[in-house]
Amino acid sequence: MSVRLVRTQGVTAPEGFRAAGIAAGIKKSGARDLALVFNEGPDYAATGVFTRNQVKAAPVLWTRQVLTTGQLRAVVLNSGGANACTGAPGFQDTHATAEAVAAALSDWGTETGAIEVAVCSTGLIGDRLPMDKVLAGVRDIVHEMAGGLSGGDEAAQAIMTTDTVPKQVALHHPDNWTVGGMAKGAGMLAPSLATMLCVLTTDAVAHAAALDRALRRAAAHTFDRLDIDGCCSTNDTVLLLASGASGITPAQAELDDAVLRACDDLCAQLQADAEGVTKRVTVTVTGARSEEEALLAARAVARDSLVKTAMFGSDPNWGRVVAAVGLAPTTIIDPDRITVSFNGSPVCIGGVGAPGAREVDLSGADIDVIVDLGLGDGLATIRTTDLSHAYVEENSAYSS
Amino acid sequence: MSVRLVRTQGVTAPEGFRAAGIAAGIKKSGARDLALVFNEGPDYAATGVFTRNQVKAAPVLWTRQVLTTGQLRAVVLNSGGANACTGAPGFQDTHATAEAVAAALSDWGTETGAIEVAVCSTGLIGDRLPMDKVLAGVRDIVHEMAGGLSGGDEAAQAIMTTDTVPKQVALHHPDNWTVGGMAKGAGMLAPSLATMLCVLTTDAVAHAAALDRALRRAAAHTFDRLDIDGCCSTNDTVLLLASGASGITPAQAELDDAVLRACDDLCAQLQADAEGVTKRVTVTVTGARSEEEALLAARAVARDSLVKTAMFGSDPNWGRVVAAVGLAPTTIIDPDRITVSFNGSPVCIGGVGAPGAREVDLSGADIDVIVDLGLGDGLATIRTTDLSHAYVEENSAYSS
Numbered sequence: 056m057s058v059r060l061v062r063t064q065g066v067t068a069p070e071g072f073r074a075a076g077i078a079a080g081i082k083k084s085g086a087r088d089l090a091l092v093f094n095e096g097p098d099y100a101a102t103g104v105f106t107r108n109q110v111k112a113a114p115v116l117w118t119r120q121v122l123t124t125g126q127l128r129a130v131v132l133n134s135g136g137a138n139a140c141t142g143a144p145g146f147q148d149t150h151a152t153a154e155a156v157a158a159a160l161s162d163w164g165t166e167t168g169a170i171e172v173a174v175c176s177t178g179l180i181g182d183r184l185p186m187d188k189v190l191a192g193v194r195d196i197v198h199e200m201a202g203g204l205s206g207g208d209e210a211a212q213a214i215m216t217t218d219t220v221p222k223q224v225a226l227h228h229p230d231n232w233t234v235g236g237m238a239k240g241a242g243m244l245a246p247s248l249a250t251m252l253c254v255l256t257t258d259a260v261a262h263a264a265a266l267d268r269a270l271r272r273a274a275a276h277t278f279d280r281l282d283i284d285g286c287c288s289t290n291d292t293v294l295l296l297a298s299g300a301s302g303i304t305p306a307q308a309e310l311d312d313a314v315l316r317a318c319d320d321l322c323a324q325l326q327a328d329a330e331g332v333t334k335r336v337t338v339t340v341t342g343a344r345s346e347e348e349a350l351l352a353a354r355a356v357a358r359d360s361l362v363k364t365a366m367f368g369s370d371p372n373w374g375r376v377v378a379a380v381g382l383a384p385t386t387i388i389d390p391d392r393i394t395v396s397f398n399g400s401p402v403c404i405g406g407v408g409a410p411g412a413r414e415v416d417l418s419g420a421d422i423d424v425i426v427d428l429g430l431g432d433g434l435a436t437i438r439t440t441d442l443s444h445a446y447v448e449e450n451s452a453y454s455s
Numbered sequence: 456m457s458v459r460l461v462r463t464q465g466v467t468a469p470e471g472f473r474a475a476g477i478a479a480g481i482k483k484s485g486a487r488d489l490a491l492v493f494n495e496g497p498d499y500a501a502t503g504v505f506t507r508n509q510v511k512a513a514p515v516l517w518t519r520q521v522l523t524t525g526q527l528r529a530v531v532l533n534s535g536g537a538n539a540c541t542g543a544p545g546f547q548d549t550h551a552t553a554e555a556v557a558a559a560l561s562d563w564g565t566e567t568g569a570i571e572v573a574v575c576s577t578g579l580i581g582d583r584l585p586m587d588k589v590l591a592g593v594r595d596i597v598h599e600m601a602g603g604l605s606g607g608d609e610a611a612q613a614i615m616t617t618d619t620v621p622k623q624v625a626l627h628h629p630d631n632w633t634v635g636g637m638a639k640g641a642g643m644l645a646p647s648l649a650t651m652l653c654v655l656t657t658d659a660v661a662h663a664a665a666l667d668r669a670l671r672r673a674a675a676h677t678f679d680r681l682d683i684d685g686c687c688s689t690n691d692t693v694l695l696l697a698s699g700a701s702g703i704t705p706a707q708a709e710l711d712d713a714v715l716r717a718c719d720d721l722c723a724q725l726q727a728d729a730e731g732v733t734k735r736v737t738v739t740v741t742g743a744r745s746e747e748e749a750l751l752a753a754r755a756v757a758r759d760s761l762v763k764t765a766m767f768g769s770d771p772n773w774g775r776v777v778a779a780v781g782l783a784p785t786t787i788i789d790p791d792r793i794t795v796s797f798n799g800s801p802v803c804i805g806g807v808g809a810p811g812a813r814e815v816d817l818s819g820a821d822i823d824v825i826v827d828l829g830l831g832d833g834l835a836t837i838r839t840t841d842l843s844h845a846y847v848e849e850n851s852a853y854s855s
Binding site for chain 1: 788
């Protein structure tokens with residue numbers, strides 16, 4: 056029997072987790088804006104990876120700090136405000152939120168300290184959160200927590216900002232343990248300014264160190280290689296919590312693989328719902344002198360505005376791909392060895408246009424760009440999207 | 456009496472230069488597409504700076520090679536095709552073009568070798584040039600060369616691609632020597648894929664080494680700091696030719712200053728006519744630990760798609776500026792010391808939003824962004840534009 060992957064349930068798919076998502080009034084729209092993921096145990100091992108932006112939001116600073124214990128009981132997440140660039144008062148707001156979650160969980164019957172509560176926020180940078188609404192919401196949400204379908208669904212909805220659909224995954228291992236997850240936003244990790252938040256849960260038995268290895272490896276090959284617009288939020292956070300409720304201790308390789316697959320699927324969902332997306336573009340660079348150089352070249356192509364606008368226009372303008380590769384930082388190339396294909400059709404061979412290159416059909420929603428540098432066996436893939444009118448529209452009118 | 460700067464005449468403003476621009480049939484539209492700039496002497500000193508893209512078009516490879524002599528008699532430029540990614544046959548086309556110019560000038564009465572002829576091309580990457588039309592045009596254009604107003608004007612028109620207006624400058628020094636110039640395209644040097652070509656002329660007496668110093672210094676502070684979309688053409692070229700016809704030998708500092716001012720003015724013209732521009736945006740970073748770090752941070756802000764779309768929307772979304780600075784490569788920051796202003800109004804002070812920040816009026820065509828990192832005295836400015844619907848439109852339908 057093989058691993059089974061579905062896109063329902065999400066964080067409450069593994070045993071030992073409850074979740075909820077409510078409308079606390081943080082968003083003016085009245086949509087759900089506060090989520091809680093609660094680990095019932097018996098284990099509380101946890102790890103996280105965070106934005107590489109030097110400007111880190113208060114919840115990132117807080118959560119990085121509490122995770123030094125390798126343990127979490129709960130994660131509280133809000134949309135409707137990033138709580139970034141809010142100074143010491145903003146950090147106090149995050150701390151107060153964690154304290155309020157701990158107090159509410161303790162009142163509810165599970166003795167919890169603030170140091171066991173991670174906080175994630177997403178939304179506009181620079182404004183304080185409406186703390187009266189956040190704190191009232193925290194008191195309410197504890198009573199809404201549910202396992203099974205509804206808890207995960209509602210939590211996944213509550214963390215959406217410009218997302219048009221919630222993103223969830225559940226990966227059931229034949230040995231009777233599960234990895235679940237939810238995510239919002241789109242970008243790389245550090246992902247896009249449309250903050251990427253992701254909470255993964257598992258009922259496997261695993262130490263924090265094992266979780267950490269699995270998560271870092273998975274993030275490096277999934278979220279780190281999703282690059283919508285090269286921008287990187289102050290708030291990006293991916294957390295992995297293990298309840299141990301299945302009683303099963305998977306081998307590290309099995310855990311690595313399950314977490315990788317869950318992250319990979321969430322990445323595909325983020326790409327498909329990225330801001331203004333009309334094309335899902337995959338840029339693969341092969342034949343580089345190393346994986347690192349392949350990655351830099353693939354990222355350079357994936358970030359190039361002229362490549363991305365050509366993709367929007369279904370225009371097989373391969374010269375822009377070659378020019379973007381030629382500018383990739385610290386990647387050495389030999390222009391006469393570059394070969395490029397679009398959706399399997401060669402468009403440039405040995406640095407020169409291939410016959411029929413201008414007629415390749417890119418009108419479909421998926422575009423596969425492969426660049427072979429012809430220098431070695433380094434290989435890497437970046438997922439991105441086109442640069443469309445809708446992207447410009449959405450991002451020129453976000454805060455106003 | 457001070458230096459006088461006008462935006463007419465261009466390359467034929469200095470004594471000793473003739474120019475022409477004709478329609479040779481390279482562009483399907485029938486617009487002018489072939490330009491010639493001819494140095495009548497008595498001196499022929501010349502220098503150039505070129506794209507940093509590892510993928511270099513045939514004319515760049517050719518011109519870099521002929522400039523090792525430090526001398527040029529003529530520059531032939533075509534729009535309607537970049538002659539990039541065209542392999543050895545494309546290089547032979549460039550060579551044949553230089554030979555044809557040399558032969559035509561020799562027939563006309565000025566003994567010239569191909570090694571004295573620079574070639575520049577701009578247009579779509581990847582297609583061979585229609586050499587029958589190029590060579591016939593070269594034979595014709597020699598007879599069209601004129602000094603004064605019309606020659607420079609027509610040459611400036613003939614190098615346009617997506618430019619909507621020709622760009623020219625003439626800087627008259629009170630000591631009776633002049634620097635002239637024309638440019639097309641928009642981007643950084645290495646500038647944007649809308650190839651940047653620029654030919655500067657002077658009737659000053661100056662050795663190639665003196666020209667080289669003046670041009671490198673000027674380019675580093677002007678074209679190098681114009682960044683429309685972070686893309687960099689395979690063809691970007693800036694040339695400076697000196698005829699010595701004025702008989703005046705300016706001091707190096709005077710030459711440096713005149714070339715810098717001519718380049719700076721052409722840069723302002725390129726920025727104002729960049730693809731899809733609705734806002735002229737200037738990003739200045741001060742208080743960095745070095746000029747280099749200031750430049751990296753300013754470039755990171757100027758290239759950020761979310762900053763640029765916010766500018767298009769006249770949206771004072773300063774959080775995106777701070778986040779972009781936080782991602783600038785190798786620039787160390789202290790988030791709590793960052794201060795940002797838009798058009799002179801503080802929007803972020805010490806990493807936290809300033810009162811009234813969301814109400815700053817950015818509805819005008821010029822937006823001045825100043826970021827003070829508060830760490831040192833490093834300072835640099837990048838000129839850029841917004842990211843508009845028109846940019847997406849123009850670049851999604853260029854080759855097709």
